[in-house]
Amino acid sequence: MNDRADPVLVEVLRGDWVESRHRGAIAVCDADGATALALGDIEAPVFPRSAVKALQALPLIESGAADRYGLTQAHIALAVASHAGEPIHVEAARAMLAQCGREPNALECGAHWPSSLEAGRALAAAGKTPSALHNNCSGKHAGFVCLACAAGVDPHGYVAPGHYVQREVDRALAEMTGAAIEERHRAIDGCAIPTYAIPLRALALAFARFGTGAGLSATRAAAAARIREAVAAHPHMVAGAGKFDTVVTQILRERAFVKTGAEGVYCAAFPERGFGVAIKCQDGASRAAEVAMAAMIERFVALTPAERAALRPRLSPALTNWNGRVVGGLRAAEGLADA
């Protein structure tokens, strides 16, 4: 993480003027590590945050825990989700815990109001406050609890480095990325688990492997495929109404696996081309990371005209004022979306 200025990825327009600019770095590579695109500093370690939830969920599948507790594809999609805290997400997380005989108080992610403002207001209107089930990471954490229980390990303290769950998760991350998953690269994520700073190049490699199975054991390749299929079958579970990941997955299904992370990180797998993608907006802005990811889809996924049209509002989102009038918009930097 150096001080160099990464290139401008996304511009924010108001009228005819560029009002704000977002800089960042992008790595796109295949499962052999060959780079299809490298913009900015792709060697600097970056906390991937929630963008690697799919990698963190591999042990849940590989260990047999998901099967032992009869988790559905919807549950598996929720296990890799940053969900909006809608009732469907909350109830699925509760069900996952029930499958392994636990209550919601087994969750150690903390509570926060749903990221869906509508869901939050509905909760308030019902005179309720949020629980850990509403935490956007509750599906991941419910999966962690399942992983511990299936191994006969007490899930208590599962968020701490060194707990069985985190050792398994760290191992999957290390194997998939090839990066050093070590204490010196560690900080604490919003949901209390460790997060490790990993270069974008290594994250892109991991998602190329995740999307293709290339270079993975048969067990791991099958687990990755199962996760991709689960998300493609249940796009609403991975995020929520109107959210980028849900909308893109509804359009492209298994043709693109996309997953947001906090602080402007985005990872993706484009299986048809065999590419993995990792994006970090230097300033941490999600709005820009989304547009940059839309540009990568436009560039590296062979879209039908209908798909391209459906994705257009994500590549060039309009900004409206409170009267609904379009006053500006976001756009990818010139050339970013071009093959």
Place this chain on the structure above:
Amino acid sequence: MNDRADPVLVEVLRGDWVESRHRGAIAVCDADGATALALGDIEAPVFPRSAVKALQALPLIESGAADRYGLTQAHIALAVASHAGEPIHVEAARAMLAQCGREPNALECGAHWPSSLEAGRALAAAGKTPSALHNNCSGKHAGFVCLACAAGVDPHGYVAPGHYVQREVDRALAEMTGAAIEERHRAIDGCAIPTYAIPLRALALAFARFGTGAGLSATRAAAAARIREAVAAHPHMVAGAGKFDTVVTQILRERAFVKTGAEGVYCAAFPERGFGVAIKCQDGASRAAEVAMAAMIERFVALTPAERAALRPRLSPALTNWNGRVVGGLRAAEGLADA
């Protein structure tokens, strides 16, 4: 607005790592235009958005409209506010309109949910939805309606360029900044009124004048002083519970006038030193603009130890996870806060 990389103003830390960086430009100057600090491109035009509401409110005072309708100091503070939509703000905006014999439907700013999530949830819990009174700009707009009514002008359409209200506002902006307030620099703000791209240097000059009265007519200097006194006396009206502008004003009162704008803009006047300040985070991030403004206060206002201690959480805000554990924080770039 060129493509040059402004310097890093604010860093976001997670653990021991810099996770994200915010670049931007800062101009600090006196009422003669002498520059005390120039970082980044301070000549590039920037939309000041809500950061110039105090300048936009000058005609309300100078025209005699505020006196004619018996507006209180709290009303005047609300007229320059980006308020949180709390009940106290909503009722004050309603009262301003009533003073000039108008109903809330005179507002043309559009409705949005309160920026105070608590206020929004309370509204939802009461089974209500927001009106234009909840718009963070409703006080400014109520002032515009008063300005039109006092001049015997139909307020309908007051948000449009060319309406009496906007001509008066444009004239005040042009005179205070010395910048060209012209159609080619114009776009539409979130609340539907015109916004003009103005160089940071000119904005800083305007706020040096606003804070000192230097170079202004006696009428304008008195109007500026009245606005500064109103905000200092009613810091809650200018923003809301826990908001940067409110907290800083509660600590420093008339020693610092600070006002946020959308897309990472901040303006301020430090009357004791005679300085005006204008900040633009290139990426539009409010969190970084706030820390940068706190650094300018630390640098250019002679703080008592108690004031410095009270401002510390705004200069170095902590980031906590959902369990309340500190996992990182924001900090001004090295040297930014140093005199």
